[in-house]
Amino acid sequence: MQLPEKPSLDGLEEKWGPQWEADRTYSFDRTKSRDEIFSIDTPPPTVSGSLHMGSVFGYVQTDTIARQRRMLGLELFYPMGWDDNGLATERRVQNYYGVRCDPSLPVDPDFAPPEKPGDREIPIARQSFVELCDRLVVEDEKKFEELWRRLGLSVDWAMTYTTIGERSRRASQRAFLRMLARDEAYSAEAPTLWDVDDRTAVAQAELEDRETAAAYHALTFHGGADGADIVIETTRPELLPACVALVAHPDDVRYAARFGQTVRTPLFGVPVPVLAHPLADPEKGSGIAMICTFGDTTDVVWWRELQLPLRNVMGRDGRLLEAAPEWGSDVDAEASTRYAELAGKNAKQAQRRIVELLAESGDLVGEPKPIQHPVKFYERGSRPLEIVTSRQWYFRNGGRDQTLRETFLGRGEELHWHPAHMRQRYDSWVEGLNTDWLVSRQRFFGVPIPVWYPLDARGEPQWDAPMLPAEDRLPIDPASDVPVGFTAEQRGEPNGFVADADVMDTWATSSLTPQIATGWGDDDDLFARTFPMDLRPQGPEIIRTWLFDTIVRAHFEHGTLPWRDTAINGWVLDPDRKKMSKSKGNVVTPMPLLEKHGSDAIRYWSASGRPGTDTAVDEGQMKVGRRLSIKLLNASKFVLGVLGDAPAGEITAPIDRSMLQALSVTVTECSDAFAQYDYARALERSERFFWDFCDDYLELVKHRAYGPADDPGAGSARGALSLALSVLQRLFAPFLVYVTEEVWSWWQDGSIHRAPWPTDTEVNFGGDPLVFAAAAQTLSAVRRVKSDAKVSMRAEVTHAAVTDTAIRLEALAAATDDLLAAGVIATLTTTPGTDLSVEATLADLPA
RNA sequence: GGGCGCUUAGCUCAGUUGGUAGAGCGCCGCCCUUACAAGGCGGUGGUCGGGGGUUCGAGUCCCUCAGCGCCCACCA
Numbered sequence A: 001m002q003l004p005e006k007p008s009l010d011g012l013e014e015k016w017g018p019q020w021e022a023d024r025t026y027s028f029d030r031t032k033s034r035d036e037i038f039s040i041d042t043p044p045p046t047v048s049g050s051l052h053m054g055s056v057f058g059y060v061q062t063d064t065i066a067r068q069r070r071m072l073g074l075e076l077f078y079p080m081g082w083d084d085n086g087l088a089t090e091r092r093v094q095n096y097y098g099v100r101c102d103p104s105l106p107v108d109p110d111f112a113p114p115e116k117p118g119d120r121e122i123p124i125a126r127q128s129f130v131e132l133c134d135r136l137v138v139e140d141e142k143k144f145e146e147l148w149r150r151l152g153l154s155v156d157w158a159m160t161y162t163t164i165g166e167r168s169r170r171a172s173q174r175a176f177l178r179m180l181a182r183d184e185a186y187s188a189e190a191p192t193l194w195d196v197d198d199r200t201a202v203a204q205a206e207l208e209d210r211e212t213a214a215a216y217h218a219l220t221f222h223g224g225a226d227g228a229d230i231v232i233e234t235t236r237p238e239l240l241p242a243c244v245a246l247v248a249h250p251d252d253v254r255y256a257a258r259f260g261q262t263v264r265t266p267l268f269g270v271p272v273p274v275l276a277h278p279l280a281d282p283e284k285g286s287g288i289a290m291i292c293t294f295g296d297t298t299d300v301v302w303w304r305e306l307q308l309p310l311r312n313v314m315g316r317d318g319r320l321l322e323a324a325p326e327w328g329s330d331v332d333a334e335a336s337t338r339y340a341e342l343a344g345k346n347a348k349q350a351q352r353r354i355v356e357l358l359a360e361s362g363d364l365v366g367e368p369k370p371i372q373h374p375v376k377f378y379e380r381g382s383r384p385l386e387i388v389t390s391r392q393w394y395f396r397n398g399g400r401d402q403t404l405r406e407t408f409l410g411r412g413e414e415l416h417w418h419p420a421h422m423r424q425r426y427d428s429w430v431e432g433l434n435t436d437w438l439v440s441r442q443r444f445f446g447v448p449i450p451v452w453y454p455l456d457a458r459g460e461p462q463w464d465a466p467m468l469p470a471e472d473r474l475p476i477d478p479a480s481d482v483p484v485g486f487t488a489e490q491r492g493e494p495n496g497f498v499a500d501a502d503v504m505d506t507w508a509t510s511s512l513t514p515q516i517a518t519g520w521g522d523d524d525d526l527f528a529r530t531f532p533m534d535l536r537p538q539g540p541e542i543i544r545t546w547l548f549d550t551i552v553r554a555h556f557e558h559g560t561l562p563w564r565d566t567a568i569n570g571w572v573l574d575p576d577r578k579k580m581s582k583s584k585g586n587v588v589t590p591m592p593l594l595e596k597h598g599s600d601a602i603r604y605w606s607a608s609g610r611p612g613t614d615t616a617v618d619e620g621q622m623k624v625g626r627r628l629s630i631k632l633l634n635a636s637k638f639v640l641g642v643l644g645d646a647p648a649g650e651i652t653a654p655i656d657r658s659m660l661q662a663l664s665v666t667v668t669e670c671s672d673a674f675a676q677y678d679y680a681r682a683l684e685r686s687e688r689f690f691w692d693f694c695d696d697y698l699e700l701v702k703h704r705a706y707g708p709a710d711d712p713g714a715g716s717a718r719g720a721l722s723l724a725l726s727v728l729q730r731l732f733a734p735f736l737v738y739v740t741e742e743v744w745s746w747w748q749d750g751s752i753h754r755a756p757w758p759t760d761t762e763v764n765f766g767g768d769p770l771v772f773a774a775a776a777q778t779l780s781a782v783r784r785v786k787s788d789a790k791v792s793m794r795a796e797v798t799h800a801a802v803t804d805t806a807i808r809l810e811a812l813a814a815a816t817d818d819l820l821a822a823g824v825i826a827t828l829t830t831t832p833g834t835d836l837s838v839e840a841t842l843a844d845l846p847a
Numbered sequence B: 001g002g003g004c005g006c007u008u009a010g011c012u013c014a015g016u017u018g019g020u021a022g023a024g025c026g027c028c029g030c031c032c033u034u035a036c037a038a039g040g041c042g043g044u045g046g047u048c049g050g051g052g053g054u055u056c057g058a059g060u061c062c063c064u065c066a067g068c069g070c071c072c073a074c075c076a
Helices: A012-022 A052-072 A087-097 A127-150 A166-181 A237-242 A299-304 A334-340 A347-360 A402-414 A420-431 A506-509 A511-516 A524-530 A540-558 A589-597 A599-608 A619-645 A654-673 A679-705 A712-732 A739-747 A768-787 A807-815 A814-823
Strands: A036-038 A075-077 A099-101 A122-124 A184-197 A207-223 A228-234 A243-248 A262-264 A270-278 A290-291 A365-376 A384-394 A414-420 A452-454 A497-499 A532-536 A563-568 A797-804 A827-834 A839-842
Touching: A012 A127, A012 A739, A036 A052, A036 A207, A036 A524, A052 A075, A052 A127, A052 A532, A052 A563, A052 A589, A052 A599, A052 A679, A075 A679, A099 A127, A099 A497, A122 A127, A127 A184, A127 A589, A166 A184, A166 A506, A166 A540, A184 A365, A207 A347, A228 A237, A228 A290, A237 A243, A237 A290, A243 A299, A243 A347, A243 A414, A290 A497, A290 A511, A299 A347, A299 A384, A299 A589, A334 A563, A347 A365, A347 A402, A347 A452, A347 A524, A347 A599, A347 A814, A402 A420, A414 A420, A420 A540, A420 A827, A497 A532, A497 A589, A497 A827, A506 A540, A511 A524, A532 A540, A532 A814, A540 A563, A589 A599, A599 A679, A599 A739, A619 A712, A654 A712, A654 A827, A679 A712, A679 A768, A679 A797, A679 A814, A712 A739, A768 A797, A768 A814, A768 A839, A797 A807, A807 A827, A814 A827
Parallel strands: A036 A075, A099 A122, A243 A270, A414 A563, A532 A563, A797 A827
Antiparallel strands: A184 A384, A207 A228, A207 A365, A243 A290, A262 A270, A452 A497, A797 A839
């Protein structure tokens, strides 16, 4: 045994990281059977996102569970993935290189991205754009892997996947085709929420409401022969040309007489009916609303349920269409010229102009009244979403099917949630679904929808007759691959074919991470050994997307849950307990902290955060973790130093057995906590015992432990020290991965991370817990006397008079010699009483 | 509007079947004690958010109110 002179934490990451890689310490053994395997569906980080402390927090928590399960003897299937496809990467590439994808451009073989992004984005061909995406994500993934390795995540790096990789594309397209075959996927032309900046449809799951400034504009609709004018209030007067009806509540007496009548829109004179619908709110505005196609999602409901015509004015670029909508012939003579004033303007500009026009015509009543109201935004977007009609692909998810929705609520009940209350978020999301899952995106860096359409003799696509590839051709890109029975020359020609131009949203692929990671369809043997998986760890903010979507996919494809348990981690808050976000500029990056405090200290902080509990970045906690690590170094060095001199003997001394009994209780508590995914409790219990062990037990027995090799008392102490040290090192192994490996290596063979998790029986010698407790507390009381007297702990006590309960004094008697030695006490008397108290006479004090 | 979580020492937080309030940090004091001075020992510090109830007994159970955070919602 070679003990370091001055043990240190420095350099442990550099020492053990490569060693674990070389020894394949965390490699998955695929010969193990399903019941011997613990499989984890690790969240693939969005590599285009920033590295921040939130990135380390949840992953470390999961890693502690993974490591404890591994020590329990389970074979860990613990791969890492990178989520690199999708809009997030496209945006990063746009900003990083200063380019913009224009799919209409031909490929320029000489294209090279500029050194630095210029003032104006360079338009480039789709293929070039995708190549830049492919190039940049590789760089980003390196940075993530470097961080993860430094953090000591015990993933098997040989099994890494990416969501844009071939396996993912194949799985994603295969799953798509199978859902299509089972009528779980369909395409439809329908109003969809549309981001005018990214120019793509977005799904319900990607929406967020933002309080936005707007104004009520009161507009006069003309009653003509049917009666008086009607004033409505709207926040979107620019959509007036898209108005198809007015609507009020059926019970609203103010408008009851008008239902079924016709009024004419201001400025354009378009006749529109006055209708009744229970969704109209009598309290809002003037109690009667104009229905436009489309101003908001309520308009869509009204349009559908009242079977109204479509008058589209909003273009996909967020500007009003050049052509006026179909109004019929019975309109104002000037309708067209007035619309021409709005055409081509964006929503804000058009609003400004139409308000002027309305004011001129006298149809604007009073001044606009400013309000704040919630408006739907794409969660990463900067302008409000519009609603445009387009052909999109959908997966059924219960949004339009009560029975299916209840099925998914049932799946949520079936899943074990940690903490349990997180299921509420799942339930409220599923209950609130109102559309199917829109999966197609009018974007470029994603898994292509694997579909072609035949073109008829006029060159029009036959949307209802999609042509599909065979599964063994996957993955395909319909933009370059050709459907069976056609030649490449027929692309875009009459009687030829055309590719579906869309890609799937990133969630449509990442909702298959359990299948992708476990080799579904690619490696049936691996799949059978690892799926359904054991654990899905993830953040709370993606319950409605990643977690729910994954359940949907596994339900349809396999008729099961994708995993048995899910552990939801909390948020990481900045040191001032504010949610970290890039826009606030309060993001804390992990690398400097890792370098400053060490990986184990960062892991300690992460694992101190209770499951599901928001936790602030706290350098104080990191320092505590570092101190604990140093303590473990020193305590290990001391114990092993004692053991080095003489052999361990049979554990006979009551206090030795007593300490081990307390350790046994700790082991049980830690094992139970881990079984419930409560790594934080396990850490706290281990830590509490460890400090007692160091402060009290080591002090009490060190003199005895130094005793002669053949002394039974010394042998007992050394035996207990050895056993306790082994157990303590293993209890800390899931948390302090580097320092525990280091101290383990001083006296044991093999990695501690493959050593067996301690059991309570290992340290159970039937000891009386009271002996150690009484000795420790009495010693503490002696110290207090010395501390009050302001003398050294080495100061001799000539006589100590201990009062305590009879039962505790009896326990203490079994440890008297250790107490005398530790307290430097010459003589000791005991008196039965009700409470512990110690009167000590100090040798070197004046009388 | 509905739901969930949180509210305990100056700070960050534990407190698992209800039984005399805990830890770390900070602060104060002492101690170079041969594992550890990037340490050790000891101490100060709380009417457990407010109010009501159940109970012999409530931080812990019930009701209610308030503040903070988050989730969901058809938002003219």
